Every structure is written in structure tokens, then in C-alpha cells.
Amino acid sequence: MENRIFRFLSIVVCAVIFFSPTSGCVSKSSQKDSKPALVIWHWMSDREDTLQQIAQQYETETGVKVEFQLFAPSEAYGNKVRASAQTDTLPDIYGILAETRDYASFIKAGFVEDLTPYMEANNALWKKQFFKKALSMDTFVKDNQFDVLPGIYGVPIDVTNIQFLYNKDLFAKAGLDTNKPPRTFEQFKAVAKKLKENNIQGLVSGWGEIWMINCLADNFAWNIMGQDKILATIKGEVPYTDPDWIKVFSLFDEMGKSGLLASGMITMVNKHAEQTFANQRAALAFNGSWCVNVYKGMNPDLNYGVFLPPKISDKYPVVVWGGAGSSFKVNAKSKHKEAAIKFLKWITEKKQQIFLSKETHNLPSNRNALSNLSPHLKQFASAMKNTVHPSQLPNSEYPRVIETMGKGIQLIIIGQQTPEELAQKMQKIKEQEMKRSEKYNKK
Amino acid sequence: MKPKSENKINISKVMDLTTSYLFILPALVIFLLFGLYPFTQVFWLSVHNWDGIALSKVFVGLRNFIEIFSDGPWWNSMCHAAYIALLALIFQNALALILALLVDKDIRGGNIFRVIFYLPPVLSGIVVGLIWGWIYDGNYGLLNHWLGFLGLEHLARAWLSDPKTSLTCIAVIHMWKGFGWGFVILLAGLQGIPRALYEAAEVDGAGMWQKFVNVTIPMMIPVFVLVMIMTILGTMQIFDIIAATTNGGPGYATEVPVTRILASMQGASRFGYACTQAVVFGVILLIVSLTQLRISKKMKQV
Numbered sequence: 001m002e003n004r005i006f007r008f009l010s011i012v013v014c015a016v017i018f019f020s021p022t023s024g025c026v027s028k029s030s031q032k033d034s035k036p037a038l039v040i041w042h043w044m045s046d047r048e049d050t051l052q053q054i055a056q057q058y059e060t061e062t063g064v065k066v067e068f069q070l071f072a073p074s075e076a077y078g079n080k081v082r083a084s085a086q087t088d089t090l091p092d093i094y095g096i097l098a099e100t101r102d103y104a105s106f107i108k109a110g111f112v113e114d115l116t117p118y119m120e121a122n123n124a125l126w127k128k129q130f131f132k133k134a135l136s137m138d139t140f141v142k143d144n145q146f147d148v149l150p151g152i153y154g155v156p157i158d159v160t161n162i163q164f165l166y167n168k169d170l171f172a173k174a175g176l177d178t179n180k181p182p183r184t185f186e187q188f189k190a191v192a193k194k195l196k197e198n199n200i201q202g203l204v205s206g207w208g209e210i211w212m213i214n215c216l217a218d219n220f221a222w223n224i225m226g227q228d229k230i231l232a233t234i235k236g237e238v239p240y241t242d243p244d245w246i247k248v249f250s251l252f253d254e255m256g257k258s259g260l261l262a263s264g265m266i267t268m269v270n271k272h273a274e275q276t277f278a279n280q281r282a283a284l285a286f287n288g289s290w291c292v293n294v295y296k297g298m299n300p301d302l303n304y305g306v307f308l309p310p311k312i313s314d315k316y317p318v319v320v321w322g323g324a325g326s327s328f329k330v331n332a333k334s335k336h337k338e339a340a341i342k343f344l345k346w347i348t349e350k351k352q353q354i355f356l357s358k359e360t361h362n363l364p365s366n367r368n369a370l371s372n373l374s375p376h377l378k379q380f381a382s383a384m385k386n387t388v389h390p391s392q393l394p395n396s397e398y399p400r401v402i403e404t405m406g407k408g409i410q411l412i413i414i415g416q417q418t419p420e421e422l423a424q425k426m427q428k429i430k431e432q433e434m435k436r437s438e439k440y441n442k443k
Numbered sequence: 444m445k446p447k448s449e450n451k452i453n454i455s456k457v458m459d460l461t462t463s464y465l466f467i468l469p470a471l472v473i474f475l476l477f478g479l480y481p482f483t484q485v486f487w488l489s490v491h492n493w494d495g496i497a498l499s500k501v502f503v504g505l506r507n508f509i510e511i512f513s514d515g516p517w518w519n520s521m522c523h524a525a526y527i528a529l530l531a532l533i534f535q536n537a538l539a540l541i542l543a544l545l546v547d548k549d550i551r552g553g554n555i556f557r558v559i560f561y562l563p564p565v566l567s568g569i570v571v572g573l574i575w576g577w578i579y580d581g582n583y584g585l586l587n588h589w590l591g592f593l594g595l596e597h598l599a600r601a602w603l604s605d606p607k608t609s610l611t612c613i614a615v616i617h618m619w620k621g622f623g624w625g626f627v628i629l630l631a632g633l634q635g636i637p638r639a640l641y642e643a644a645e646v647d648g649a650g651m652w653q654k655f656v657n658v659t660i661p662m663m664i665p666v667f668v669l670v671m672i673m674t675i676l677g678t679m680q681i682f683d684i685i686a687a688t689t690n691g692g693p694g695y696a697t698e699v700p701v702t703r704i705l706a707s708m709q710g711a712s713r714f715g716y717a718c719t720q721a722v723v724f725g726v727i728l729l730i731v732s733l734t735q736l737r738i739s740k741k742m743k744q745v
Contacts, residue, residue, distance in 0.1 A: 078709070082495050102712050105496035201582060208690045263581030264601035267609070267689040272576070281582070399711035411694040416606055436510070 038066045038336055038343055039091035043077035044326060045070060046293065050359040058346060064339060085111050092334040093344065095327060096154075099399070100137075100391040104146030106329070107153055113330040116151040118341055126345060127152070131384045134159045134365045136392045137324040145395045154327040155344040156365040157356065161322025161380055161387045162215050162288045164203075164310075168303045170283040174198040181307035185251065188310040192260035195283050202260040204277050205286035206270025207413075210406025213266075215321040216286060217409060219309045220248045222388050226316040234395045236434055240426040249412055249419035251312065256413035260284075266410040278302055289380035290325070293361035306379035308386070322387035325362060398433040401426055488718040495714040507719035517720060520698040521727070527614040527699075528678040535618035536670060539625030544659075546626075547633040557630070564623040572687025575616045579603050579688075603689050606696040613697050616684050621677065625670045632666030633659070668739035672732050679728055700724045 042051060048070050055066040069091070071077040078097045084090045090111055096103050106112050119127040119135075127135065138154030140146070168178040174194050182188040195202050207213040221230055225244040232238040233245070255261055262268070262282050270287070277285040278298035285291070295302050311318050330340045346352060353369035356362070361374065363381055370381055390396060408422035489507060491500040511517060542560055546553050563571065578585045581601025590599050602612045636659065644654045682701040685691060691698040691706075700720065708717035 075709070085496055099712065102494065102496060105494050105712075109496055109498050111496075208692055210690075210692075264604040266693045267601075267604045269690065403706065403710060407692065407694045410692050411606075414604065414606070414693060416694065439506075 037064045038093065038339055040066065040068050040093040040328070041071060041077070041081065041091045042068055042095060042326075043070070043072050043074045043097065045072040047356075047360045047362075050356060053359075054347060054352065054356070057352075058343060062342075062346075064343070066343060085109065088333065090331045090333070092331055092336045092340045093328050094331065096329060100396050101146060103153070103391075104140070104144075104148045107140070107148050108146075110332055111329075112153045113332040113334075113337060113341070114149065114151040114153060115155065115330065115341065118345070119152050126348070129348065129350075129366050129368060130156065131159050131365060131367045133323050133384060133387045133389075133392075135324070137389055138327055138329075141394050143394060154324070154329045155348060156324035156327045157347055157353075158325040158360075158362040159323065159365050159384060160289045160325035160363060161320045161383050162212075162286065163320050163380065163383060164307050165277065165285040165287060165291065165304050166307065167277070167280060167283045168305055170195075170200050170280060174200055174283070178305075181305060182310055183307075185254075185310045185312050189254065189258045189260065191284075192255075192258045196259045201262045201276075201282040203255075203284040203286060204262045204265060204268065204273040204282040206268055206273045207265050207410065208267040208269050210403065210410070212270060212286070213406045213409050214402060216309065217248055217252070217405060218321055218388070218390060219319055220251055220312055221245070222319045223309075223311065223316050224248060224313045227388070227393070231393050231395060234393065234397050236430065239423075240401075240430060241420075241423045245426075246419045246423050247312075249409065249422050252409045252412050253415075253419055256415065261413060266413050274298065277304075288322075289363050289377065292374060292376045292380070296361060304376070306376055308383060317386065319386050319388040320383050321389060322384065323389040323392070324365065398430065398437070400433055401430050404429050485718045485721055488715050489722045490719075491715040492713075493715045494712040495708070496712075500715070503715070507716050508723070510716065511719055511723055516695050516698060517700070517703050519695055520700050520703045521724075523610055523697065524679045524681060524699045526610060527617055527681060528675050530611070530614045531618050531621060531674050531678045532671060535622045536625050536674060538618070539622045539670070540629055542622070542626050543629035543633055546630055557627075560626045561623045563620045566620065568620065568683025569687045571616060571620050572684045575612075575619075575684075576603065576688050579612055604693050606693050609689055609693060609696050613681075613685060613688065616688070617678060617681055620684065621674070624677075625674065628670050628673075629663070629666060632663050636662045664739060664743055668735065672735055675731055675735070676728060679724075679731075 042048075044051070048068070051068040055068050058064060058066050071080050074097050077095075081090065081094055081096065085106065096106055096112075103112075107114075134156045135152055138156065139152050140148040140150055142150045144150070164181070166181050171178045175198070176191060176194055182191050192202050205212055205216075218230075221244075224247055225242075229238055229242075229244065233240065233242070239245075262273075262276065265273070268276075273282075273285060274287065274291060274294050275298060276282050277287070278295050280299075280302070295304070308318050308320060328344060330337060330344065334340060347356075348366055350366055350368045353364035353366040354372060357364040357369060357377070358372060361377065363373075363377060363384070364370065367384075370378075373381060404426050405422070408417055408425060411417035412419060412422060488500070490502060490504055492503045492507075493500040542556070546556050546560075550556075577583075579602035581587065581599075581604065584602070586602060587596075587599040590596055600608065602608050640658050640662070641654055644658050649657065679699075680701055681699050682705075685697055685699060685702055689697040691702045704717050704720045704724070707713045707720060
């Protein structure tokens, strides 16, 4: 008898253990009715409170409930979005933190709504309120290499660009004019010399993260050879061994040799670089407009200015890397698509953009919301017309080539590789990748 | 016709078996779902070209496996991990053994040492990496400060940004973080050796060294093998410390297999190729472990 009771209990326990996760799922799906009207996934842990306020404001104004769900850090967020795409469980609104080719894959797989009709409606009223360059990262042009239908697929809630910053107090200490940051590369090197003489550390940046090193390389390349030649290189029509590319790489060689770069910079993550600059341990920094908020948190009294990358050539204009900062996409499979688009229209209106910019110290994507910007943000905002981004081009470079460039520049800076060697290496890898790509396309 | 009692026994046996299988069923289902299925998926993806997003995958056969043979940075990363593993095998385990031998001697405060030595392994690799990053810093680092204090300022440098020193510096961090594991396992092994063996050796007139060579080492061989396998497997999969310190740089100087797999997966969106790298990496680790087991069996026989 006892044995039977024991067996019965065992079976019951096993059944409970086995079926409990499934029953959890069932109960969750049955709660669908109490789900908020709009679910938004974001990664911006520094803006969580502000976004929650925005959600509350929207509910008060429209009665539509919005739930911002934070998944940080950004790497984890990116993985979650990819995994959710596979299981078709993406929320109504989300961001894609990836390269253009991945963005294109999301669109082709039907996960992103084409917002062009909404942007173009009413004489392009919505579209016109953005900085011109803000939409370029969310726009796929005709005949793009990814075979994505031309259109606008995302809504930027802020914009960003990357420039040089200088510490005015350290400049004064070195006997440099605090109102005249360097404009040309020669002046840049002269500043380096002066700082070195005064035992002040020069430039810091997160060049351990190779995308930041490539940012400056892109700026130089745009200034030296212009967009057409860069595009021709990407298409394989101009080799990386071209003298203009070698000139780009040589600039890093010169920077390394001039003693301008802070010690350990080539393995430095940007957070460390930001701390170093905020703590006045370096006179120069290469950082994005988000740094205004970061430095404010680290050292509110930091006395600094912003300046464009030094001019190398007169042939083409000086540009800065930038465009959309944080951009949201609407899930094309969402049941609340129209409501999602309405919310994005609302959040990019002047009033909300001013609120976001004021609270988060980021540049608004709405160009009519520039009032009340801090002097530093104003300087960043004034450079928005000069921004460029590789994703603006119809073709993009192979990731292996991009990686080789970033890693190669690191080695050039420490004298382990010459610009010519890097150019040859990049060209070799470029040719390998083109061959591999041809093979796959044939397949 | 079977007697009634025999039927009853059979029913009871079936019931017993059913109950037993029911008990293992949840674990089995979880293992199949979260263990075996992803494992087979990795193999399946390794013969495909897939970006991790597209709904369809392109079958490429063994093309990814052919490509990996000419992937220079991948094989270099293997060599880097092997270099760190070699240093860890020698120095980390030697340190762990010395400390385990000392604590095994019933010294005063033995328990406190046990806790202290076991602290580094339980710390997060990212935190450890950041702390050591400050020690190695080229400008304000403690290491350069000490070198200056000792009159060796000519040796000062940005330790993690110099390709000549970066990998060894990473190995030092890894060994510091890892020796506690070996220490705990070796100490448990030492305490499992019957004291009677040492007493018998003493009666035979054996000194400290002879006891160590003739009693401790032979009795500890299975533990040594376990520690060595764990060291190799743990070191070859090193990642967090590198992510927090050098990110694989300068250049490719501190790239290891996991950073390369991540670069293929997230940097290049080549999930299929990343799975190929994972399969090759897994096979290499399996071969290393099996070889080590064989060697240890032979050593035991000797």
C-alpha cells in the first residue's frame, strides 16, 4: 500500500515538474489581453528614466500605453533582437545595432516596415523635420548592393557625430591659445610637440575598439580622395595600394611618431579614454557627441572645446563621421503597426525632442529642436551638415577588410607595420573576399 | 500459464521501471532540448552560409572547413591560446601545488589562506581585467611605478599595447585568476592520501623529498591529470580577460579562438563560418584531452 502511494506521488511530482514550464507558457499567452498597446525594446541604459517619462507622457496625452523594455548592454541587446527575429517574437518597435548588411537582412526577411509613405505624406512633412544626414543611415537608395527596395526604414530619435575635443586648461598650461584649436595637420603636430614639451599627455580615444580608429581613417580618406574614389575602392575599381590610401595610413604613422597619442591608446576602450580626458590626464580626445553627457557625469567642471578633424587636403571638404544616433524600426509583422508609427511621429516632434535633448544631453534628430542646447552640443550640432557615414554609400566594404584596416592602423601607430605593408595586406584580403563572394553568388 | 505471483512481479518491475524513467524524463527532455539539439545545430550550421538573420540558409558543404585552413588569424589565435595554456600548465599549476602543499601542512590560519587563494577564481573576469589594466597602464600603472621605484624605469612601457609583452601580460592575469581552482583540487587530492603511507615511508627512513617523489606524486597522478585537463580546456577558452583589456589587440597580438569566433559571428555576421570554427576548435580540444588521458593512463601503469 505504502509502495503504491509512493509511486502515485512520484508520478504526480514528475508530471508537475515536467508540465509546469509549459503551463507557464500557456498562462502567459492567455494574458495577451492585458499586454500594453505598444512594446519597445531599447538598449540605452543611460536614458531609461527619460524614456519611461516619455512613455507616461504619451499615455496621458493619447491614452495609448507604451512600455519601454531595457536590454543592456548593447551586445546582449543585439543578440536578443537577432534571436527574436528567428522566433518571430520581435516587439512593435525595436532598434538594430548592426552593420548595414545586417539591417538589409532584417528588411529582406520582412521584419522592418518601409516608412517611406509615412515620411513622404503631406508634402514630406515628417521627413523634412529631420537633419538631412539623420535619415541617411535608415535610407536604402536605388540599386544598393543589398538588393533592398529603396526606401526609409527607420526613425532616428537623436543624431551624433564624432569630433576632436581639447582641454582648455591643459592647453593654457602648455602655452597654447585656448581659442584656437588646430585646423590643419601641421598645426595638430605642432600642438603635439608643445604638449610633449610640457609633459602633458596628448590624444586619447577608444582605439582599442577598431570602429573608432576606422572613423578617423574614414574622415581622412573623405578629405583626401572624396566619396567617389572611396566608393570605387569598395567596388574594387581602385586598389588600396593607391597613393591616396597610403597617405591616409601614413597620417597615423606620423601621429604615432609625433608622440601625440597617449600611451596604450591602441588597446584603450572608449570608457577608459573618456575617464582619462574627464580627469584631465590628456589634453585631446576623439569622441562622439554623447561625450557631453558622459563628461558632465564624470567631471562637471571640465573646461573643454570641440573642433573638426584637421584638414589634410584642400581638394575635398573636411568631414566628420556621424548621422543617426539611436534609431527605431517598426516591426512589419506587428499588430500595432499604425500605432507604432504614430508614436514615432510623436516622439520626433519638436516638443518631445527638446525634452529628450535636455534630459539626456544628446543631439536631437529634429533640426527644429536646437534651442536650449548647451554650448558643447551646439558645436556638435553645427557639424551635422559635414557628417558622413559609410552606410550612406550604396556599397559597403567586406568586414574582413575593415577589420584588417583597424588592426593594421594599430600596428602602424606602434611602428610594427608600414603604411605600404598595410595597403598591400588590405588589397590581398580584398581580392580574396571578392573571389569568395563571387563563389557564393554563383552558388 | 504463468503463476499469479510471477505476473505480479512482472507488473511490479514495469511499474518500477516506469517510475524510474519518469524521474529522469524532465532531465532528459531538458538535456535534449538545451544540450543535444544546439550541439547538432552547430554542426548543421557549420556547412551553411548564414548571417544569423535571413530566414534561409545556403548549403555550402565543406567550403567553410576548407576556408578555415587558410585563415591565418584563426590559427594564430590558436597558437596564442596554446601559449597561454602552456604558461598556465607550468606556472599556474606549480604555484597551485606549492600553495596546496603548504596549506596541507596544517599551518596556522590554513582556512584563511584557503579562502584568500580561492578568491580570484570567483571574481568576474571583466573586473579582474579592468583591475589589471590599471596595473599595466603605461602612464599611471602600478607596475611602471614599482619599476621606477626599483630604478628600472627603462623597462616601463604600455604593457598591454606592446605586441612583445601583451600576450604574456594576459597570461599572467589568467594565471592569477585561475590558480585558485588548481589549489582547491590539489589540496583535496593531497588530503585524500592516506597518512599511513607517509608514516610507513618515515619508518623506512624517507626524507621530505623522497616522500614527495615516492608517495605524493604517484598518488596524485589522477588529480594532476584532472587539473591539467581543466587548465588546458579553461585556458583555451579564455575570453573575458581579453575583452576587458586588449580586445584582441594590438593588431592580432592577443586574439584567441573565442574572440575570432565572436568576430566571425558578430563582426562579420558569418554565423555558419563561426560554427565551423567552433566545431574545429571543439575537435582540437577533444583530441588534446584524449591524448592527455592516454598519457596519464600510461604514466599510471609506469
